Amino acid sequence: MSNLLKYKFCPICGRPLKKKSIEHKQRLICGACDFVFYQNSKPCVAAIIMRGKEILLTKRAIAPFKGYWDTPGGFLEEGEAPEVGMKRELMEELGLRCRIASLFGIFMDTYGKSGDHILNLYYIVEALGSPKHAVDDIDDYAFFPLTKLPKKLAFHSARVVLKRLSTER
Numbered sequence: 001m002s003n004l005l006k007y008k009f010c011p012i013c014g015r016p017l018k019k020k021s022i023e024h025k026q027r028l029i030c031g032a033c034d035f036v037f038y039q040n041s042k043p044c045v046a047a048i049i050m051r052g053k054e055i056l057l058t059k060r061a062i063a064p065f066k067g068y069w070d071t072p073g074g075f076l077e078e079g080e081a082p083e084v085g086m087k088r089e090l091m092e093e094l095g096l097r098c099r100i101a102s103l104f105g106i107f108m109d110t111y112g113k114s115g116d117h118i119l120n121l122y123y124i125v126e127a128l129g130s131p132k133h134a135v136d137d138i139d140d141y142a143f144f145p146l147t148k149l150p151k152k153l154a155f156h157s158a159r160v161v162l163k164r165l166s167t168e169r
Contacts, residue, residue: 006114010035041108041119045086046073048104048124048161053169054143055162056131057150058093061139064112065154069144071122071161074137082121090125094141095132098125105164107157120157 010017010030017028017037028037048071049056057069072093076085083100090096104122111118134140144150146166153159 007037007039011037041117042111043076043082044073044118044120045076045082045089046071046120046122046158046161047086047090047098048122048165049098049127050124050169051143053147054145055149055165056127056141056143058134058138059140059142060137060154062137067139068152068154069150070154071158072138072141073120075118083123086121086123086125092136093138094134096130097128099128100124101126104161107160109155109157118157120155122157122161 007017007028009015010033012035013030013033015030015032017030019026020029021027022029022036028039029035030037047056056072058072060066060068060070072090073086074089074093076082077088080088086100087098090098101124104124107120107122109118109120110116131141146162146169149162149166153162
């Protein structure tokens with residue numbers, strides 16, 4: 001399903017949205033108030049936390065990919081800086097304080113059945129202590145050798161990142 005079909009009404013005035021070609025792309029616009037509904041990729045952050053040649057992964061407690069392993073992280077809140085979001089996500093999920101060392105890379109993906117596009121910022125993160133718990137949207141966490149990763153990995157972008165890490169380290 002096209003993301004254009006998911007939305008029918010203007011979030012400003014409530015009138016019906018219509019498709020129109022703007023800037024060489026089909027967009028939804030409101031004929032009443034001229035609002036243009038730009039549909040952008042949703043920003044996410046993910047942590048690469050290494051312990052020697054092992055990486056910290058978390059087991060997802062929610063869909064999509066419930067029960068699959070993933071890098072810790074999540075969606076940014078509106079107006080939240082990526083570095084702040086990274087620290088918030090690690091504290092929420094693992095009770096873990098961290099220091100962000102560097103940006104590892106930016107990877108595109110899609111999320112769940114909606115197929116929403118996501119823009120993932122993967123950071124190399126230094127853990128300040130050990131994880132204290134698995135809560136929020138994760139059930140468990142564990143360190144895995146880069147050479148023996150679990151078969152059930154959640155997202156395509158995580159698989160790409162882990163493969164790149166295993167060849168670089």
